[in-house]
Amino acid sequence: MSAARTQPAGLSKWVVTLPPTIFLLVFFLVPALIVALAGFRETGEFGGLAPWPGLSLDAYRFLLGDVIYLEIFARSFLVAALTTLLCIVFAYPLAWLIARSPKQRRDVLVLLVILPFASNFLVRIYAWIMLLGPANLLYTPFAVIVGMVYAHLPFMVLPLYINLEKHDPALLEAAQDLGANAWTRFWRVTFPLSLPGIFSGSALVFIPVLGMFAVPELLGGTGDILIGNLIKEQFLENRDWPLGSALSIMLTACVLLLAGLAAWAAKRGLHGTEAVS
Amino acid sequence: MALVLTALLLLASLPLRAADTLYLYNWNNYISEDTVRRFEAHCRCRLKQDYYSDNEEMLAKLEAGAVGYDILVPTGNAVESLVRRKALREIDKARLPHFGNVKREFLDIWFDPGNRYSVPYATSVSLLGYNADKMRELGLPTDTWALIFEPKHLKKIKGRVTVLNSQRELMAAAMKYLGYSVQEHEPARWEEAKQLILRAKPYWAAFSNSTYIKDLAIGTVWVAHGYSNDMFRAQQDAAAAKRPFQIGFATPKEGAVLAVDNFVLHQSGRRPDLAHQFIDFMLAGENAADVSNLIGAGNTNAAATPHILPEIAANPGIFPPPDELQRLEMLRDFDPKLRRTLSRMWTEIKVR
Numbered sequence: 001m002s003a004a005r006t007q008p009a010g011l012s013k014w015v016v017t018l019p020p021t022i023f024l025l026v027f028f029l030v031p032a033l034i035v036a037l038a039g040f041r042e043t044g045e046f047g048g049l050a051p052w053p054g055l056s057l058d059a060y061r062f063l064l065g066d067v068i069y070l071e072i073f074a075r076s077f078l079v080a081a082l083t084t085l086l087c088i089v090f091a092y093p094l095a096w097l098i099a100r101s102p103k104q105r106r107d108v109l110v111l112l113v114i115l116p117f118a119s120n121f122l123v124r125i126y127a128w129i130m131l132l133g134p135a136n137l138l139y140t141p142f143a144v145i146v147g148m149v150y151a152h153l154p155f156m157v158l159p160l161y162i163n164l165e166k167h168d169p170a171l172l173e174a175a176q177d178l179g180a181n182a183w184t185r186f187w188r189v190t191f192p193l194s195l196p197g198i199f200s201g202s203a204l205v206f207i208p209v210l211g212m213f214a215v216p217e218l219l220g221g222t223g224d225i226l227i228g229n230l231i232k233e234q235f236l237e238n239r240d241w242p243l244g245s246a247l248s249i250m251l252t253a254c255v256l257l258l259a260g261l262a263a264w265a266a267k268r269g270l271h272g273t274e275a276v277s
Numbered sequence: 278m279a280l281v282l283t284a285l286l287l288l289a290s291l292p293l294r295a296a297d298t299l300y301l302y303n304w305n306n307y308i309s310e311d312t313v314r315r316f317e318a319h320c321r322c323r324l325k326q327d328y329y330s331d332n333e334e335m336l337a338k339l340e341a342g343a344v345g346y347d348i349l350v351p352t353g354n355a356v357e358s359l360v361r362r363k364a365l366r367e368i369d370k371a372r373l374p375h376f377g378n379v380k381r382e383f384l385d386i387w388f389d390p391g392n393r394y395s396v397p398y399a400t401s402v403s404l405l406g407y408n409a410d411k412m413r414e415l416g417l418p419t420d421t422w423a424l425i426f427e428p429k430h431l432k433k434i435k436g437r438v439t440v441l442n443s444q445r446e447l448m449a450a451a452m453k454y455l456g457y458s459v460q461e462h463e464p465a466r467w468e469e470a471k472q473l474i475l476r477a478k479p480y481w482a483a484f485s486n487s488t489y490i491k492d493l494a495i496g497t498v499w500v501a502h503g504y505s506n507d508m509f510r511a512q513q514d515a516a517a518a519k520r521p522f523q524i525g526f527a528t529p530k531e532g533a534v535l536a537v538d539n540f541v542l543h544q545s546g547r548r549p550d551l552a553h554q555f556i557d558f559m560l561a562g563e564n565a566a567d568v569s570n571l572i573g574a575g576n577t578n579a580a581a582t583p584h585i586l587p588e589i590a591a592n593p594g595i596f597p598p599p600d601e602l603q604r605l606e607m608l609r610d611f612d613p614k615l616r617r618t619l620s621r622m623w624t625e626i627k628v629r
Binding site: 042043044045046047048050062066068069071072075129133134138139217218220221222223225229230233234235236237238239240243 | 331333334336337340357358361362442443444445478479481482483484488491492495497610612613616617619620621623624625627628629
C-alpha cells in the first residue's frame with residue numbers, strides 16, 4: 001500500500017498486473033469460452049463438432065434430464081469432501097510440527113514435503129498399485145481415497161505451515177497464564193487463527209480432486225467413476241465434444257459456486273478470529 | 278487444453294525440424310528401435326516419433342490443429358474418419374514396389390476401398406488372456422466369452438477379472454457373446470448387452486486398459502479382457518520373471534473385435550517422398566516381421582511370414598486362422614445419436 005502512495009499509482013499497478021492478466025486471458029478465459037461455446041454446438045458425424053453454426057441445447061437437456069449424471073456429480077463432491085477432510089486431519093499435525101521445529105530444521109522438513117514432486121505423479125500412483133495390490137486393497141474405493149489423499153497432501157501441508165509459522169507464541173503463553181489447558185489453547189487460539197490456512201489448503205485440494213480422473217482410473221474398481229472420468233470419456237473415447245463441454249461447464253459452475261461460498265466463509269472465519277484474539 | 282497442447286507441440290517441433298526428418302505419429306512401442314535404426318541408415322534421414330495410446334487421442338490432437346506429421350498409424354475406423362475429414366494425402370502406389378506383399382484379405386476393406394489412402398501394417402484382436410495354470414486348476418473354459426459374462430464361471434474367479442475400460446470394446450464383447458454384430462443399430466439389443474454386463478460386473482475387479490498386463494504377469498489377476506499384443510507381453514513378462522504359472526490367450530469362439538492398423542499420410546506432412554520410402558521399407562518382409570516378433574502383433578504382410586518366429590506365427594491368438602478370421606469384426610463409428618445412447622448405457626454400467 002505504501003508503494004501506491006509514493007509512486008504514480010495507476011501505472012505501476014498496470015505494469016505489475018498486466019503480464020499475469022494477459023496470461024490468464026489467453027490461457028484461461030479464451031479456452032474456457034471455447035469450451036462453453038462447444039457445449040451449445042452439435043456433435044459432428046465423426047466426432048468433434050458439427051459444422052458451424054449448428055447450435056442446440058441438446059447436451060444440457062440430455063444431462064439435466066437424467067438423474068444418473070447428478071449421481072456422479074454428487075459422488076465426486078463426496079470424494080472431494082472426504083479427501084479434503086482427511087488431508088486436514090493428516091496435514092495439521094505435520095504442519096504444526098514443522099512450524100514448531102527449530103528454524104534451521106524447518107526448511108529441510110518443508111523440502112521433504114515437496115520432495116515427492118520430484119518424481120512424476122503417475123509414477124507415484126503406480127507405486128501405490130504395487131503397495132495396495134498384494135494387500136488386496138487395489139481396485140477399491142479405499143484405494144481411490146488413499147491415492148487422492150496421498151497426491152494432494154502437500155497442498156494442504158504448505159498453506160497450513162505458512163499460516164501456523166506466523167502465529168505469535170505469546171498468544172499461547174497469555175492463554176496459559178489465564179488458565180487455559182492445552183486443549184482449550186488449541187481450540188480457542190491456534191485453530192481459529194489457522195482457519196485461513198485450512199481454507200486455502202482446502203481449496204487447493206478440493207478443486208483438483210473434483211476433476212481428477214487418473215487416480216480412479218488406475219486405482220479404482222468397477223464402480224469408482226468420477227466426473228473427471230466422465231468428461232475424459234466424452235472427449236476421447238466417445239468423441240462427443242458438446243456433451244463433454246457441457247459437463248465441464250457444469251463442473252466449473254459448481255466449483256465457482258463453492259469457491260464463492262468458501263471465500264464468504266473464510267471472511268466470516270477471519271472476523272470470528274478477530275473476535276477471539 | 279488441446280489448443281495449448283497444439284501450441285506447445287508447434288513450439289517444440291519447429292526449431293528441431295531438420296532438413297531430412299520424417300515425422301511419425303505412432304502408437305507407443307509399435308516400431309522397434311532396431312527397425313528405426315535400419316530405416317535411418319537406409320534413407321540417410323532421421324525418423325522422429327511422437328506417441329499416442331489410443332486413436333481418439335490422436336484424432337483429438339489432429340482435430341485441434343496439430344500439424345507436421347508425415348505418417349500416422351490409425352486403426353480402420355479412425356482411417357475412415359480421417360478420410361471423411363479430408364485429412365489424408367493419397368498414396369502413390371507407383372512409389373511402393375513392395376505393395377504386393379500385403380495379404381489379399383487385408384486389402385480393399387470398407388474403411389478405404391481400393392486402398393487409396395492406407396497401407397495395412399499390423400493387427401490385434403481383443404480377446405481373453407488368462408492364467409493357464411489357474412484355469413486348469415479350476416476347470417474353466419478359456420475359449421468363450423462366458424468366462425467373463427457367466428456367473429457360474431465368474432463365482433470361481435471373483436475379483437480376479439479385469440475387462441477393458443472401453444465402451445466400444447466391452448459392449449462389443451457382450452454383443453458377440455449374445456450372437457449379435459458389433460455394428461448392431463438396434464438399441465434394444467445393446468440394452469441386452471448392458472444387462473449382461475451389469476449381471477457380470479459384481480464379479481470383476483476393475484475396468485483396465487493397461488494395468489492388466491502387469492496384473493496378469495504377477496498373478497493378481499487371472500482373466501483379463503484385452504488386446505492380443507498386450508497378452509503377448511504379459512506372457513513374455515511372466516516367463517522372464519520365472520513365475521510359477523503361464524499366461525495364455527485365445528480368441529473366444531463366439532468371435533471378437535479385430536483391429537487393423539494402417540500407415541496413412543497426413544495432409545500436413547512436409548516429406549511425402551520420405552513417407553513413401555518409409556512405407557515401402559516397412560513393406561519388405563524382413564522389416565514387416567519385426568512388429569510380430571517384438572510385440573506380438575498380427576501381420577498383414579505375406580512376405581513377412583518366413584521371418585516370423587514359428588511359435589508366434591503358430592499362435593492363433595496373434596494370427597487368427599482363416600475360419601476364425603470370418604468371425605472377427607472391426608469396429609466402425611456410429612452416428613452421433615447412437616453414440617450418445619451407448620455412452621448413456623456405459624455411464625450406467627459404471628455407476629451401478
